[in-house]
Amino acid sequence: MHDEIGPFQTHVVENQPPPFTGRDLWSDDAALVEAVQRTGALVFAPRLAAYGKLAGDTLYRLGFDANRDRPRLRTHDAQGHRIDTVEFHPAYHELMQLAKAHGVAGLSWHEPQPGAHVARAALSYLHHQAEAGTSCPLTMTHAAVAVLAAHPMLSEWARKAAAPVYDPRDVPMADKAGITLGMGMTEKQGGSDVRSNATTAQPEADGSYRLVGHKWFFSAPMSDGFLVLAQAPAGLTCLLMPRRLPNGNRNAFQLMRLKDKLGDWSNASSEVEFAGAHAWRVGEEGRGVxxxxxxxxxxxxxxxxxxxxxxxxxxxxxxxxxxxxxxxxxxxxxxxxxxxxxxxxxxxxxxxxxxxxxxxxxxxxxxxxxxxxxxxxxxxxxxxxxxxxxxxxxxxxxxxxxxxxxxxxxxxxxxxxxxxxxxxxxxxxxxxxxxxxxxxxxxxxxxxxxxxxxxxxxxxxxxxxxxxxxxxxxxxxxxxxxxxxxxxxxxxxxxxxxxxxxxxxxxxxxxxxxxxxxxxxxxxxxxxxxxxxxxxxxxxx
Incomplete structure (x- = not known):
């Protein structure tokens, strides 16, 4: 309801479309519904319908706030302690919470059955329409499970990444029911040529590795863990690096700055330096790619x-x-x-x-x-x-x-x-x-x-x-x-x-x-x- 026109107002607003929000992104999209149907994933239709309504209304509105107030890097606290924390608008956390709870990052893993990967893909497609920046950590979390689940010693990481729970606290993985995962492959000198990576991974007596080097693009730096590529004695190797060590201490890496990107504003991407950070090997040495x-x-x-x-x-x-x-x-x-x-x-x-x-x-x-x-x-x-x-x-x-x-x-x-x-x-x-x-x-x-x-x-x-x-x-x-x-x-x-x-x-x-x-x-x-x-x-x- 708009106020009546006063005596000195110069025009009436007309010939303007109504707000877009409030649409049902699932039922509106015949192409998506039919594509899901012909793959045999319609058992998930009620869940997709619910998320389609959520994406076209609540998530859509939250997306504007999450992108208007961009993430901020705080390297130190008021007392001068190094904290390497990225602060997000509350809308970002609400978007992540709703996405995780509805399976955008893990449905195909925590409910494995025919059609689950298609349903998870459809959820991601619906979510991305409303807010694309959060899709980055959600995508990396989902994809990392495919790698970690194959390694029994890291199965707890895989299970919690797939769990429909979002917990933004900066605490060790063991203290959370659900986690997010990021990745770090690109370095200044290499870009897509990851075999030219210079970061080193030095083996320790307990089977872990120490990372020394940098990453030029390190997305979602508040994730609980990161899959990284580094040069171990046998060659380029994949490793899982936690943000927090099991004893609660910060791992030995520093966020140097956040990237000032063309878009993807709600999501933080950073440059990072490893100063002896602890990591665990994923797969064989020299078989990182x-x-x-x-x-x-x-x-x-x-x-x-x-x-x-x-x-x-x-x-x-x-x-x-x-x-x-x-x-x-x-x-x-x-x-x-x-x-x-x-x-x-x-x-x-x-x-x-x-x-x-x-x-x-x-x-x-x-x-x-x-x-x-x-x-x-x-x-x-x-x-x-x-x-x-x-x-x-x-x-x-x-x-x-x-x-x-x-x-x-x-x-x-x-x-x-x-x-x-x-x-x-x-x-x-x-x-x-x-x-x-x-x-x-x-x-x-x-x-x-x-x-x-x-x-x-x-x-x-x-x-x-x-x-x-x-x-x-x-x-x-x-x-x-x-x-x-x-x-x-x-x-x-x-x-x-x-x-x-x-x-x-x-x-x-x-x-x-x-x-x-x-x-x-x-x-x-x-x-x-x-x-x-x-x-x-x-x-x-």
Whole structure:
């Protein structure tokens, strides 16, 4: 209820959309619901529905506060003692508590059953739409369990990381029912080339190690423990470094500063120096990359889930605005060219969601079918490259749908735009993903066969798809210089195949626009006879 207009007020506020908050992010999203349904994970539907309502209201509102008041580093207390503490807005802790309690960081581990990985992926997708920064520690906590659970001496760490409990106190792991985990791999001199890491891990008589060195990116530094890579006597090794030692003392590392990042403002990322910090070995000495790769594969899955979630929220924001805004005598969404833009975004968003959940389903089935790990391996590299690459330009197009309002911080679009490039950079940038895929297909010919079978399974449904597959497929893999073009084509074919096999109503339009010759470089260049109204009605009720 707004006050009546006084005698000296100059205008009445009208032709403005109502607030977006209060939406149900699960029931609004037919693409997500159908993707979860076809993977057999609908047993978790009530839980996903509950979190979808929470994400579209409470989490959505908390996200603005968590990003407005950024984390602050306190290196010392008032008496001069070194404390290395990061302070967060209370909204950050509330977001973490709700996410942990609902299984965003651990459902697939603490309730293992068919469909659990897909349900956890869907929870992460819903959460990321409302607030992306907290997704970083939630993702790392979830992914680290895959590594720690394989080592009996560290099983308590794995169990508490998977537990649906969030405890922000800076106390030893033994004093908590639930913990969070971070990771530290990148150093100044190496970046993605982790084998050039200079941090050393010196063995101690009790079987632990002492770390000396630095990490250039050390995310979520208030986590209870961190998986790090360091040079042990036998080579690069994975280690678990606790924040607090069992006796309650701080471990011997110092937070040097927090990164002043483009986005991801609610989450703290830091630079750290190890000054003899205690750590325990995870896996064999000299096998650090092989040990931590399972965690990296999980975090890369969450990168594509996050990018797909950002696309989905940007689309929902743009469509919500366009339906309530009138220009030149009609609703913005009823202008044919704007409808074309929005429908094009809807196609891209649904294809991204379908591919991300497809990969989550392969992870889910990996323990029961020897081919599924290959499907997950290939799909992760393709999705991490293509979906994350598309997110930034997608969000910018959605901003343009709102005009100047999409450039103002009271809208969610500026936050999404700052966030969108992160997933393409974190956990291996585009070149790393494309070269990684080529290596995987070269070393494991059966992986190439699994990819071909997934594409051929959609043949006979759309002539344009069949023609594109015949035109683009080759049994001879390209050299590195053409790796990006190859991955782009395979990603588009795989997205089209998933949509066609699912019988998605958007599949014909996706195939025609992405695999045919009637689509331009920009969004909003769909063929004129595509039913934009039907695509938009499906995209958001």
């Amino acid at each position: 092989a040990t931590i790769i399972q965690m990296v594969m999980m975090t890369r899955l969450d990168c594509m889930l996050g990018a797909a979630a950002e696309m989905r929220m940007a689309l929902a924001q743009a469509l919500h605005h366009a339906r309530h805004r009138r220009t030149f005598g009609q609703r913005l969404c009823d202008h044919p060219l704007m409808a074309n833009v929005l429908a094009d975004l809807a196609l891209e968003s649904e294809a991204a969601t379908a591919l991300a959940i497809h990969v989550a389903a392969a992870v889910d089935a990996a323990s029961g079918d020897a081919r599924e790990p290959m499907r997950a391996r290939v799909g992760t590299a393709l999705g991490k490259y293509w979906i994350c690459k598309r997110a930034a330009v997608f969000v910018n197009e959605a901003q343009e749908c709102l005009g100047g309002a999409g450039y103002v911080e009271e809208s969610m679009l500026p936050r999404l735009y700052r966030q969108a490039p992160l997933n393409s950079i974190w956990e291996g940038s585009g070149n790393i993903q494309c070269l990684d895929l080529l290596r995987a297909l070269q070393r494991e010919p059966q992986a190439l066969q699994v990819l071909l079978e997934d594409l051929q399974a959609a043949c006979g449904r759309e002539p344009l798809f069949d023609a594109a597959l015949a035109r683009w497929w080759t049994d001879t893999l390209p050299g590195p210089v053409l790796a990006r073009l190859y991955c782009e084509r395979m990603a588009l074919l795989l997205q089209a195949s998933i949509l066609l096999r699912a019988g998605s109503p958007v599949a014909p339009a996706f195939v025609r626009s992405r695999l045919g010759t009637e689509h331009g470089m920009a969004f909003g260049t769909l063929p004129g006879d595509i039913d934009a109204d039907a695509l938009l009605a499906r995209a958001l009720p």
